[in-house]
Amino acid sequence: MNPDTRSFALGSYTSNVVFYDSISPLSISNASLVICDTNTEHIVESCGEAAHAPRMVLAPGESEKSMPVLESILRTAVEHGLSRGDTIVGIGGGVITDLVGFAASVYMRGCRLVLAPTSLLAMVDAAFGGKTGVNFSGYKNMVGTFYPATDVHIAPSVLASLPEREYRSGLGETIKNALLGDEELLGLLEREHQAVAARNPEVLREVIRRGLLVKCGIVEQDLTETGIRAFLNLGHTFAHALESVAGFGTWTHGEAVAWGTAKAARLGELLGITPSAYRTRIERLYSEYGFRLHAEASHELLIEAMWHDKKLKDGRLYFVVQSGVGQTQLVPVEANTLREVLSD
Ligand SMILES: NC(=O)c1ccc[n+]([C@@H]2O[C@H](COP(=O)([O-])OP(=O)(O)OC[C@H]3O[C@@H](n4cnc5c(N)ncnc54)[C@H](O)[C@@H]3O)[C@@H](O)[C@H]2O)c1
Incomplete structure (x- = not known):
């Protein structure tokens, strides 16, 4: 793992934060399913091994943080035969990290979760700390779990395309x-x-x-x-x-x-x-x-x-x-x- 990695004990979980230098591209391996949105797919294309993993590309925006989209992620995981030891990777802003975190936390009662936040907000806030969720019944983050990612990749270079x-x-x-x-x-x-x-x-x-x-x-x-x-x-x-x-x-x-x-x-x-x-x-x-x-x-x-x-x-x-x-x-x-x- 990258030498600039800090580990945090979050309850019974350990969450590693991998800090990249200012120019290196994202580099992720061992992905079983990568989830991004149409605005962050170009980052997936150049993120090393994970670029070749099965990929699900969502529409961008808060409306994707919903039960139907959660269900479609879980269905995709089943279709690709993911097991509990497999890794779901979320590459995107806070919408992706909240949604993918929730999916990983309930898939087979919890599979491995790796997050690569691509918005500044998700880097300093959403992707770390285990709060996952979707909006439900008109309320924001009404349904969710506490499920810290095993690894959170912080690569500032991905912010180049952020509006x-x-x-x-x-x-x-x-x-x-x-x-x-x-x-x-x-x-x-x-x-x-x-x-x-x-x-x-x-x-x-x-x-x-x-x-x-x-x-x-x-x-x-x-x-x-x-x-x-x-x-x-x-x-x-x-x-x-x-x-x-x-x-x-x-x-x-x-x-x-x-x-x-x-x-x-x-x-x-x-x-x-x-x-x-x-x-x-x-x-x-x-x-x-x-x-x-x-x-x-x-x-x-x-x-x-x-x-x-x-x-x-x-x-x-x-x-x-x-x-x-x-x-x-x-x-x-x-x-x-x-x-x-x-x-x-
Ligand atoms: N779990 C937590 O602790 C926590 C904390 C704060 C916020 N959140 C959640 O985070 C969400 C907001 O996150 P956000 O502000 O990142 O919104 P977002 O995920 O909707 O991203 C904002 C927009 O930027 C685009 N984008 C992201 N990265 C990009 C990149 N590198 N290049 C080009 N486009 C890019 C996205 O496609 C989207 O259109 C909310 O749903 C909020 O509830 C969660």
């Missing part, structure tokens, strides 16, 4: 990860803004590596989200509400997370937890990367949507707020405080 808006969406989550636990990454994102925006290979590799390691550190302590894994939801209660009120697709997930993280900073400030200087730092950074920090949406509809979010405990809404980089807490919040935050 600009998707790239920026990934930066929204990457900045959030930096806030959760890596002051050096935050400084790098501030100092090297131009290089990051231009996808400078060396800078990008370091940004991805550090962004992902923040997530690894958190998930290693709490695979099934009984505690600190919830911190990864910084900005997400706001973000999910905006995505649903504005209509899915109006804001990308990362754009909504940027807006939501800035709102969480304002919320923390109102509650006397977040220093004003830290809030300003967050807003400045997101603005520098061109994220919109103002949303035209009904405050009452946003608050209603928050009540439908999964971060509801004891009938109260809980939010992740911070007093500084890596200093994070979960606090209950009243609707009137939210109205004040949304009015700003």
Whole structure:
């Protein structure tokens, strides 16, 4: 295996993250079935041995994260005679990694899973940590499992073809990860803004590596989200509400997370937890990367949507707020405080 491999113990699983250098192509062997979408198939064509394995190419987009598509993957696995020891490989963005992860977790009660994320968002977030799933009955990620991949291949070179808006969406989550636990990454994102925006290979590799390691550190302590894994939801209660009120697709997930993280900073400030200087730092950074920090949406509809979010405990809404980089807490919040935050 590539020498730059880090192993993480996730519950009873071990998940290896293989970090490639900034220019090497993806190289995957021992694949029994490769699943990608039409936008990532060109990456499969040049990914070594796995390019010759049986392949299933899906349409791109969130609508593929569904039970019927899951079933078609399982049927394909049966048709190719895959056994429990065989490996299903997912090469794509978060839609592919969530869907393929779910399929591998239930195929013969769990076969080998290898993931190669091809979007920035999937690299720093979706592909690592074992959360798999499909959308069901109108709800996102309603059905799924915790099933970490055996190997996660992080090859920054595959980002060359990622559309600009998707790239920026990934930066929204990457900045959030930096806030959760890596002051050096935050400084790098501030100092090297131009290089990051231009996808400078060396800078990008370091940004991805550090962004992902923040997530690894958190998930290693709490695979099934009984505690600190919830911190990864910084900005997400706001973000999910905006995505649903504005209509899915109006804001990308990362754009909504940027807006939501800035709102969480304002919320923390109102509650006397977040220093004003830290809030300003967050807003400045997101603005520098061109994220919109103002949303035209009904405050009452946003608050209603928050009540439908999964971060509801004891009938109260809980939010992740911070007093500084890596200093994070979960606090209950009243609707009137939210109205004040949304009015700003
Ligand atoms: N499991 C988790 O922990 C977790 C965490 C965050 C997000 N997610 C899930 O991830 C999904 C979003 O992921 P996403 O933003 O990667 O979306 P996505 O998978 O839809 O990818 C975005 C678009 O970029 C295209 N694409 C991806 N890589 C490409 C490349 N290298 N070149 C050209 N085109 C490329 C895709 O085909 C798609 O059209 C959501 O379903 C979300 O629920 C899961």
